[in-house]
Amino acid sequence: MTFPTRPVLTGTFGMVASTHWLASAVGMRTLEAGGNAFDAAAAAGFTLSVVEPHLDGPGGDAPVIGHRAADGHTFVVCGQGVVPARATVDAYRALGVDEVPGTGHLAAVVPGAFGAWLDLLARYGTLPLADVLAPALGYARDGHPLLPGAAAAIGTVADLFRDHWPTSAAVWLPGGAVPRAGERFRNPDLARTFERLLAEAAAAGPDREGQIEGARQAFYEGFVAEAVDAFVAGTPVLDATGRAHTGFLRADDLAAWRATEEPTVAVPFAGVEVHKTGPWGQGPVLLQQLRILERLGIEDVVRDAVARGDDDDPQGPLVELVHVVVEVAKLAFADRDAWYGDAASVPLDALLSPAYAAERAHLVGSDADGEHRPGAPHGEWPRMARALVGARAAATAGVTAAPAAPGLGEPTVSPRGVTRGDTCHVDVVDRWGNRVSATPSGGWLQSSPVVPGLGFALPTRAQMCWVQDGLPASLVPRTRPRTTLSPALALGDGHGFAFGTPGGDQQDQWPVPFLLRHLLGGLDLQAAIDAPAWHSTHVHGSFHPRSHTPRGLVAESRLGPRTLAALAARGHTVTDAGPWSLGRLSAAGVGPDGWLLAAANPRGSHGYAVGR
Template identity: 85%
Template sequence: MFTTRPVLTGTLGMVASTHWLASAVGMRTLEAGGNAFDAAAAAGFTLSVVEPHLNGPGGDAPVIGHRAADAHTFVVCGQGVVPALATTEAYRELGVTEVPGTGHLAAVVPGAFGAWLDLLARYGTLPLADVLGPAIGYARDGYPLVAAAARTVATVSDMFRAHWPTSAQVYLPGGVPPGPGERFRNPDLARTFERLLAEASAAGPDREAQIEAARRAFYEGFVAETVDAFVAGTPVLDATGRAHTGFLRADDLAAWRATEEPTVAVPFAGVEVHKTGPWGQGPVLLQQLRLLEALGVEDLVRDVVEREGRGADDRGGPQAELVHAVVEVAKLAFADRDAWYGDSADVPLDALLSTAYAVERAALVGAGADDGFRPGAPAGRPPRLARALVAARALADAGGPDGDGGPLGAGLGEPTVAPTGLTRGDTCHVDVVDRWGNQVSATPSGGWLQSSPVVPGLGFALPTRAQMCWLEDGLPASLVPGRRPRTTLSPALALGAGHGFAFGTPGGDQQDQWPVPFLLRHVVGGSDLQAAIDAPTWHSTHVHGSFHPRAHTPRGVVLESRLGADVPGALEARGHAVVDAGAWSLGRLSAAGVAPNGWLYAAANPRGQQGYATGR
């Protein structure tokens, strides 16, 4: 099969990410003697500077790591929690029935910076100055602004000028949006990072004491104080069409710390796939793998990969059959996500991931496209759905707006942005492996420049992740102070005996759809890492979007045309509503790990001409 790039192999280390500068910084860190945890943090800090439309230091960052020396696999949760003042009653008193996707009302505790510091303190080896230094340099001296970021700024520039002057000051230099490829600087962010480093240095020579001092300066010091004053004292326009102050306070930041948690994992095709807990959507990938295993798709996958490998023109039948199976499985798994996942209730995860439940659910997959919404009853517990979700589904079923259905709404992994800053959410990703076999997968996100105004003097925006919560009480994903919003962020590891790889992709709700064909091709079909990333892919838009207005397209399937000319027709004959998104349009996958033969290896997505893998 044709591939765009070789699989990189080596012995020192590998970094793959959604931006070439972050990959280069991660590799520089490995070459300086750092380990995978140092490199991931350095790349993560860099991403927070060079992809400001996709993440920021005030955003969110779930991280999955694997320490090879003792086979310790873990999650560092950098998802901030709902503020103490943000009760459902408080929103209702404002006349707000849904948490808006922009502005102060959606702000939660910023978790990304704390997550990177926690990873460094527990598992890193290098001083904070070495890890944070490259990000400071790019913020201070400038970097080439990617075209998608320039488009995002241009889209919201009128709102910045009229309503968010702190954002206009940073992102409209000279009063006009920067152009694609223009050298862009954020001196306020550079000064914030430099002040944090100064606080760290003042703590003395001990590395961990320095990291803790930087954490305190952020969460208990000048950053928290500035955030508090801005959110409590400055009303800003949000997606309700009105200006509001917010609920986030310095006490919320001071009370929060990144936590280390166990992963959730299931065996699949000779590896164990690890995800975060059901406070995020990560286990939905595991449910899909369980269902596909119950359906027995292995021979079908191998047939498709073999035909692709020899460039056969007769792959349409098997390919359409595989797409159908994966799409129908996604509908069932994501229905369970919407009914059961969240941090505000007990999630019956063991039942959801059990073999017996997978067999029971797989029996619902028929020959035609199902047009229903069928969450299950794990352990005999009946599902309860949010009223707003039921209403959104009814609207789409009646032919109303289908905001997630078209390829522009869920393509390369870039967010869909309205002039008001309303974003259908997206993120970035980084994977690292080092010479010792340590591995990291991280999906930093939030703090989008277009969804929250820049905090004056700090140079970054706040996370608007509370928009993921329901203002209906008693649901797993209900808004509850101190609880985490049910995020879409979904890093992953696949580990075998002495081998394995970190992987993931941006893409909102597609973060746990695009990896399914990738895993099937790589671990079942035997495609190499780059070929599995390059291969044409697809996703279902029948599943409900996690972002307002929670839309879906009944029976919708978005696919890349390289799947074959006869695939769309074959799927339509089964009842699917097919959208051709073009030849190279879906996903931003990357991966890095230890191959079964002992080589370190990595690959990255060519779509969008931005993601790169590097290593030696």
């Protein structure tokens, strides 16, 4: 197999890696202007919301994990907005809605990304907001080359825009036509929104932090909140139910919300500590997998597979590596479905304990398991969502639900705008050793209509909540939907790296072989990113309509035909996804020798690392 596709970038000044070359360049520009990693991550994040509009928007969500090198402070900035105060289970049922639709006003939550970037800048940045926001404003005003994925998404939902979402048609169908991939695309309304936010910031006074707070108030308590309230409350829009609804989000929901700083959740693995968000997101599911894999003694299998170049031998270690990683993912994600969420207490210490990992490791057999097996980490069995209980019964009976589509982390979009598996990612390290990993997403152009005059859409993350009482991920006002967004840091003694990927439920699957090959197998960051990838579709999807494929395994063909056949012989339902198709990983950090490092995914052609 031929990898890596490019060298790991090495330097001493700064590194940025992201899912779009313009965002990486903007992050590096910010470092060159004297900013630190926190300034650069925010500048890149704002830019991603403009240049990857089918994956992210200014009204989306943005969990961020940061590490301040001066004192070792590692933290999460939670930019996941909450469920509106009026969005109760009874309110949905009164509308005849048993599942939150994946599109439209009913799924709208508080937009958290803008507040998260402002919070990161105020606490840890150094540059004025105007400098950090200027590149994104410029791309909105002057244009950027429209990505093929964005053009395809617009084309898929063009009739929805024309017939039902006129505010979206006005922005995304210039002159009434679907824009072509690569053409210069402008969003004048968004540019004017950014300009007005900066004007409000400047009016708050000369102080940097005061200006940031002025912009926050303009967004969450001023003209943005007022426009959101008027549109969501006053304009019914067609959604995935097939009917038009107004929504529950109001100005007071925005005013009551602020981004919060929280501790990370971490476990030791292979000489580093791997840091994730709390279980209001799916991040700890990666930590559970690492715990179980460590218990299973995966190190020897990884080293043998890497030493043999991941050769296509049906009796070789690669077959065992893929099989074990997939079976462990099934167990960890079953726990995610049963125990994670913001609406109830989560037994996280028990879920991450070595004793529980040992208990779960005993369930990994030599053949693919078709069961959905959440555990009882503190001696109590979970109360499962009705839809998952039904899916478990169907899987046991051999019934296959609609498969989740493989992909790079680009969205799977229906003509009604229902979207799965999409987001952006950025990693930054600066010359002082500060590191940031961020996964901005939501506010997708195809899933929610543009708010009139603002040029952006709202996040539809409430679709991840269950319209059922008593579950950790139940729909409960002012709680966070259990997001799939999952940035990460791996930190050692003076070294370590930020990493992550888009991909919905795959955001904590694709990084597992990457970490194993890098931390245990000795591959460098770029080679570990480039190596053939896979994931399980036995895992229940977090997005409407929650599809899954019992025993499903999606794999890149570079694993080899005999390896894929051997996995099928073990009971996996194998889908060959092509040679370069899965994941959009990137990473940036500090090596054990002190060099700054960065690497980015070659799949999909627009992820790049930059640095010096």
